[in-house]
Amino acid sequence: MHHVYEIMSRDLLEVAPTDTLRHAAELMRRYDVAALPVCQNQRLVGMVTRHDLTARTRSASKAQDARVHEVACASVNWCFDDDDLDSVQRRMARSSLSQMPVVDRDRKLVGALSLDALPVRTDHAAHDDVAHTLEGVSQPQLH
Template sequence: MKVGHMMSSDVCVVSPDDSLREAAKLMAEYDIGSLPVGENDRLVGFLTDRDIAIRAVARGLSPDSRVREAMSNDVKYCHEDDDIESVAKNMASLEVRRLPVVNRDKRLVGIVSLGNFAGSGDSRASQDLLQGVAAPH
């Protein structure tokens, strides 16, 4: 199975110039823990609830600080036509629970998460991913 068949395609995106408050409100409204950061139709970062807590709040940034001050710039991603087993292994090795999904033009088309794998019916891929992200550090 390909990632494009199981990913979540309804994705909220924030701008690097949006406030952390705006990003946190979106996360709360949609009950999500991460947001891709886009600028000029390109994926330029990724912001998680952990980034807000660790990179922003713990460093004393205000809720009006910009997303760019807390986001991860080194964005890992997969392609919509990648096989789910290889993506699961990659996510496990990166120890991440979610990845942005891009097309071959590197345009954001979705997000794939641990939950998508659990619902995919591919128990091997789900198990590989869960073992990688749940392993003690």
């Protein structure tokens, strides 16, 4: 059995609930990411996506000065660092996720699991899961 901590990235990029949307957008541009975990006292409390920022900036004149907590989604797909890798991979496939925040048992953000980091497996079931995940992630999502 392999665990998430064996292959997760420990490079953490996050925003605080009180950060401005301007700051979140700049981080997304600079690091070419579509979503950022929102953390308070190192604990994962939400996610903010490029879509969240775009929707907000279209609807308000001072949107860039709004705070992350005003648009962040509290419903987050995450996993524990000691979760079984195959199980997490199946969850990612079902939810069409290309990346998932990783927390420790104290719910503190410790890393991220990326679809790119998942090992290529030779068994057919794992191959089908990866193929399904790639297919779901590559198709546009309607919001």
